Amino acid sequence: MLLALAGLKGGTGRTTLAVALAAEAHARGRRTLLVDLDPRGDAHAWSRSAAENPTPPALALPGSAPGQAERLRALSFGHDLTVVDTPSDPEILAAVLEVAELALIPCRPSPLDVWAAVDVAQACLDARRLNPRLQFAMVPNAVDARTTLSAALPRDLRTMGLPVLDVAIARRVAHAEAMAHGSTASLDAPGSAAGQDVAELFDAVEALQAHCTTARLYH
Template sequence: MGSTSVRTIAIVNQKGGCGKTTTAINLGAVAAARGIRTLLVDMDPQGHCAVGLGVPADGIEAGVVEAMLATHPDPHAFDRLWPVGRNLSLLPSTIMLALQESSEGELSRLADRDRRLSLALEALSPQYDLCLIDCPPSVGLLTFNALRASAEAIVPVETGYFAMQGAHRQRQTIEALVHRLSRPLACHMLPTLYDPASPLAIRILATLRQHFDDLLVPVQIREHESFRVAASMGQPVIEHDPTSQATRDMETLLEWLVANPPGESEPETLQSSQSNSRVAEIAQRVESGDQSSPEPPVPVTFGVEITNQGIRFRQPGQQEQAMSVCGDFNGWSVSATPMRFDPKIGAFEAVIALPPGQYRYQIAVDGRMHPDPYNKQQQSTDPDRPISVLQVEEAGG
């Protein structure tokens, strides 16, 4: 990390439970341990950064709200910081942050309301090499302030069943916000809660590579109990268990970020060969669980596909789940067309012979219907309840 200017990264996802705050806290802690002067900014009204770092809520008298509402230059800029440890400071959230996106909030009434975090960080930036902003699980004024202040965004993507649907939505959201910013913003999708022993997670990761290869970080943050235990003790995992795989995952992510500074679209041609070989080595080590293993399997295509046998529906899942296809062709019955689980590919399949025409359908997972997250063709009168659409053409058409 260069010391001439601070590198500011927003960690953003409008979905909760994807590892956003875990990434912010623990990436900041491993960076600080490497001697990188790090500022962690909590833009989430829930204030989980303070909880995860053992900062008592009743001890926080001021934080990011006061920093954004202050006049500039701000003589009290550093007074609001909480020194968490060597090279690591927290600009905490307070309960007042939740009010700022409403019409009653003072922030929402300011003419430069979307630039207030940028102004607040200007006074602090000379003292830091890295600034990580933990965003709220929503898209609003607070998130837009974070992106306005950042040159990069990390989007944690949980490697579960709805990963593809969530990843597409996050990309669309980021693109819409970047359009409003009227400037580039480097976006990195980070696979989180990854289980290398799960066929589902392996297939999801392969599919994410297919669809988001240009954005996907070649590092996976695996699901570790160490993260939860450390958070419950108010410690980053590097302090709780410095030799754990959880710590190594975060160190690997830091290595990748250091080797890929912003504004360099092809870092492998600009970094030293030693640095790149190191990043490739540790990324492969993380993915393989620190053990030698064969190359990842060829990605399986999920969604709907026309085959010689008929229309094949394929969805990733776990064997204990119940999955079926329901649509116009079977009276929307959740039991008429069950999907069979194939443990070799970690996915459910069903093949249906359908005559030419347009069909609406959904995937039923344990009795609950959802649109096919791997089919972009959708229609619905209710935008919150889209229905997937399939077009079967005439043979030779």
């Protein structure tokens, strides 16, 4: 499956979740590829700093050069999961949405993030005209259940008609700490709260993948 971490606003958590999901998939024995479309190359830099850790192969493919969508599709063949990290760039987003099967849209508990997420959802709906099998869902990220904004986030997104995963990623410093030494929260400490969040997010991705495969078989 070709999975894109999508967004049109900086700092929502795309790179954090892209590397976490790719590492979790790799650790569970899935044939995994991490592709970094962001010219900043954060995910690719993480992968290079992760040389000592059991992390998946990674590729930097910055930008939206002609043929980018086809390149991504070709790369995804032979992998169980291809995780694509994207920058906040509408052209690059449009290119990846042409071929992605699932777009996850991290959304922090802030109106600014919610407004941006609505625009990403619209981009996904537009992309479905060319790529009808594209699924998309919001992932509440960096939530703190003690705050009103965090507690209300999934409900607020659903009220706007947006699909929301049942899994939320809590705000935990373990994600940044792990990134600093080329790891992820779930590789460092699978039983930790941050590690479990990543594991549950990966389970949700696989459940959606199974659903997509079944839908393709019967349609």
